[in-house]
Amino acid sequence: MIKNYKIVLQYDGSRYDGWQKQGNTGNTLQGKLEGILLKLTGRPVEVHGSGRTDAGVHALAQTANFHADTGMTEDQIRAYFNQYLPEDIAVLSVETVPDRFHSRLNAVKKTYLYRIEMGPKKDVFERKYCYGLGKPLSVKRMEEAAACVLGEHDFKSFCGNKKMKKSTVRTISDITFEKEGTKLLIRYTGNGFLYHMVRILTGTLIEIGLGERSPQEMKEILLKLDRQAAGFTAPPEGLFLERVMYEDRE
Structure with missing residues (x-):
């Protein structure tokens, strides 16, 4: 059966x-x-x-x-x-x-974790699991910018797929920042994420945290609906799919 x-x-x-x-x-x-x-x-x-x-x-x-x-x-x-x-x-x-359960179609929320090493050199044994930025970041500036993208928005500026034909509207319900020694942990929770979306959001937040952009720019980037307006794509090694949530199951 x-x-x-x-x-x-x-x-x-x-x-x-x-x-x-x-x-x-x-x-x-x-x-x-x-x-x-x-x-x-x-x-x-x-x-x-x-x-x-x-x-x-x-x-x-x-x-x-x-x-x-x-x-x-x-x-x-x-x-x-x-x-x-x-x-x-x-x-x-x-x-x-149940037979109709589908891991992607039935998912209601996902949480991604991005780990950044702000210290001068990555821990040798964690080098594959965090981005070695090697510079301090202003979490206050990053939090201010992150607040601008909470809720439902068109995230086309943060999509790495130039040929995307489907809707680029998504809802981000939460972005949190946690310091762990010299590391900064950023968690993104939303109903879905576009190609490279978390990594582009992270790259943009890093530029804001370094003082290269102002926190208010985040609103302008959203409205431009243009990938070129956003920051760099943060490298893959810092990114983890942390949790997938389903209704009535978790």
């Missing part, structure tokens, strides 16, 4: 070409999972992720789902995944969900 399974997984994205499988590479997260499911079921199984993290981006709790016919229990499926997955990918949980 075919069942719908929801999985939560974490991964170090450093050596992968992103989430989505592509014809020119087999080195994707989706590809690795589908390869194991092919072994497990003996037939192709498509895995749907809650979002397509880019090359080099990490996940603390990515959610995905797939339909499969297997006699294994949920715990056995999880153990099978973890037996064959490389050490930088782990399936944390497997649960049977």
Whole structure:
């Protein structure tokens, strides 16, 4: 009997070409999972992720789902995944969900975390998991700018896809800043994020935190609906998909 399974997984994205499988590479997260499911079921199984993290981006709790016919229990499926997955990918949980559940379409909110090292050099053992800015930032200026993008807006200026034809309207419900030693942690929570949106927002906030732009510019950038008006795209290694939320489930 075919069942719908929801999985939560974490991964170090450093050596992968992103989430989505592509014809020119087999080195994707989706590809690795589908390869194991092919072994497990003996037939192709498509895995749907809650979002397509880019090359080099990490996940603390990515959610995905797939339909499969297997006699294994949920715990056995999880153990099978973890037996064959490389050490930088782990399936944390497997649960049977209603047939209509879709990890991307049913997600109501996501939280992304971006980690910035403001100290002169990154910790050797964390070098793959934060952006080494190496300069102090004014959190007060960044908070003032971040307040301008809260709520529902057209985020076209913060979209890295120039050919985007679908709506670029999204809602950001929260942006928080937390200092952890010499690191600055920024968390973005919203109903969805465009291609490179979190990284472009972060790059823009960094420029404001360095005093290269004024906090008030954030409103003007939004209104221009032009990627060229916003700041640089912060590198992928500082970005983590931290949480995916669903109605009536979490």
